[in-house]
Each structure stands twice: as C-alpha cells, then as structure tokens.
Amino acid sequence: MRFLVVLSRRGRLALLACAVVLAGAVSLRWWPEESRREPRQAGERFPLAGRLIALDPGHGGIDGGCSFGPWLEKDLALDIVLRLRPLLHDAGARVFLTRQSDHDLSFQGQGSFRQRRDLSGRVALVRRSGAEVLLSVHLNAAHSPRLSGPITFYQSIDARADGRNDVGWSAQVAASRRLASLVQEELRALYPGCTEWFWPNRFYLLRHSPCPTALVEVGYLSHPKDRLHLLDPAFRQRIAAALATALRRYFAGEESALE
Numbered sequence: 001m002r003f004l005v006v007l008s009r010r011g012r013l014a015l016l017a018c019a020v021v022l023a024g025a026v027s028l029r030w031w032p033e034e035s036r037r038e039p040r041q042a043g044e045r046f047p048l049a050g051r052l053i054a055l056d057p058g059h060g061g062i063d064g065g066c067s068f069g070p071w072l073e074k075d076l077a078l079d080i081v082l083r084l085r086p087l088l089h090d091a092g093a094r095v096f097l098t099r100q101s102d103h104d105l106s107f108q109g110q111g112s113f114r115q116r117r118d119l120s121g122r123v124a125l126v127r128r129s130g131a132e133v134l135l136s137v138h139l140n141a142a143h144s145p146r147l148s149g150p151i152t153f154y155q156s157i158d159a160r161a162d163g164r165n166d167v168g169w170s171a172q173v174a175a176s177r178r179l180a181s182l183v184q185e186e187l188r189a190l191y192p193g194c195t196e197w198f199w200p201n202r203f204y205l206l207r208h209s210p211c212p213t214a215l216v217e218v219g220y221l222s223h224p225k226d227r228l229h230l231l232d233p234a235f236r237q238r239i240a241a242a243l244a245t246a247l248r249r250y251f252a253g254e255e256s257a258l259e
C-alpha cells in the first residue's frame with residue numbers, strides 16, 4: 001500500500017513533468033505563431049491602438065489667431081483638440097498636446113521674434129514627444145466672405161528646413177500628403193459644396209516637423225455659414241470626430257478618395 005502511494009506520487013510527478021514538457025513544446029511550437037498573429041489582427045481592427053499622436057492647437061496666449069467679434073481662433077482650435085483627444089484615447093492611441101490651456105509656446109523655442117520662438121517651441125515639443133504624426137488645428141479667415149470650407153496643408157518635398165531631400169524626407173512627405181488628403185476628405189463631408197482642397201505648403205511647422213504632419217484650417221470664421229457651424233459646439237464635436245476618423249484611416253493604411 002505504502003509502495004503504491006509512493007508510486008502514485010511518482011506518477012503524479014511524472015504526470016507533472018509531462019505536462020511541463022508538453023506546455024514547453026506548445027509554447028515553443030505554437031505560441032510564438034499566435035503571438036505574431038495577435039498584434040497584427042489587433043492592428044487591423046484597432047489601427048490607433050498604441051499609436052502616439054501629437055495634436056497642436058494653433059496660436060494661444062498673446063496670439064489669438066484670427067477672430068470674429070469675441071471669438072478667437074486660439075480658443076476654438078483648443079476646444080476642437082480637447083474634443084478630439086478623448087476620441088483617440090478611446091481608440092487606444094496615446095496623445096501628446098503641444099498646449100492644453102491658453103498660452104503660447106515661445107518660452108519653449110528659439111529665435112529673434114516671439115512667433116518664431118512659438119513655432120520652434122512647438123516643433124521641439126513634438127520632437128521630444130517622439131510622436132508618429134502631428135496634426136495642427138487652425139481656423140481660417142479671409143477678406144472675401146465667399147471662401148468657405150476646410151483646407152489641409154501637407155509638407156512640401158522641396159521645403160525641408162535643413163535643405164536635404166533624402167529618402168526619409170520623401171517618405172515623410174508622402175505620408176504627410178496621405179494624412180492631409182484623408183483629413184480633407186473627412187472634413188469636406190461636413191461642408192456640402194465646399195471647393196477647397198489640400199495643398200503642400202512651406203509653413204515653418206511643416207518644414208521643421210520631425211514626423212508626417214498635416215496642418216488643417218477647419219473652416220472660415222469670415223464665412224457666415226462656416227461661422228455658424230464653427231461657433232456651434234455640436235458641430236465642433238463633428239469636426240473632432242471627422243479628424244479622429246481621418247487618423248484612424250491613416251494608421252489603417254487607407255488612401256483618400258481625393259487622390
């Protein structure tokens with residue numbers, strides 16, 4: 001009886017050893033394959049998961065941007081970005097903001113003029129954040145009240161700040177253009193009849209940004225109908241949702257229908 005008990009313990013030990021060996025075999029043979037598959041499937045279903053996105057609300061502090069009466073571009077741009085941030089968080093993205101309150105970034109940057117220090121400060125913050133893309137959010141104004149709708153700018157192939165035009169810059173410009181076209185496509189759906197487009201530009205932020213960057217003017221404060229939209233919190237929420245969709249499509253590798 002005692003012998004049988006010992007045997008039974010040994011049997012259990014042997015069984016345990018077999019289980020360990022089997023588990024090891026399973027982990028070596030099959031688990032890596034599964035683990036390789038999982039993130040890819042997750043990325044396909046949740047393209048924003050784990051991505052680091054920088055959002056830049058234009059202007060701030062002493063620099064109000066464009067205005068209509070008491071309404072200032074800096075406040076409306078920040079409002080849209082603060083609406084966009086939780087949408088990206090909910091989709092699993094990490095979000096870096098160049099500012100979260102009403103101040104400029106000139107204390108972060110360098111240059112003779114405040115505006116240059118402000119812009120170089122934004123670039124420095126984005127560079128330090130390690131963000132994969134940058135979306136800078138602005139509102140537009142023009143002397144002509146007929147101009148309406150969003151315009152999105154991307155990085156220009158011949159306008160890199162250091163003058164170099166290598167393979168890395170070409171890839172960044174292509175990504176910047178794809179992001180801008182997706183942003184423009186999503187926002188145009190909110191402005192029926194809009195004729196504005198997406199363009200390359202030589203803005204300081206676009207020339208100096210270390211990652212694919214789009215600068216979007218989400219509508220004209222100078223246009224009566226645009227203005228009604230832009231001053232409506234519900235419409236600004238729709239703008240934020242459109243920008244979130246554009247970023248999700250960008251990280252899913254989609255192309256815009258505007259191309």
Ligand SMILES: [Zn+2]
Pocket residue numbers: 058059065066073138139
């Ligand atoms: Zn602006």
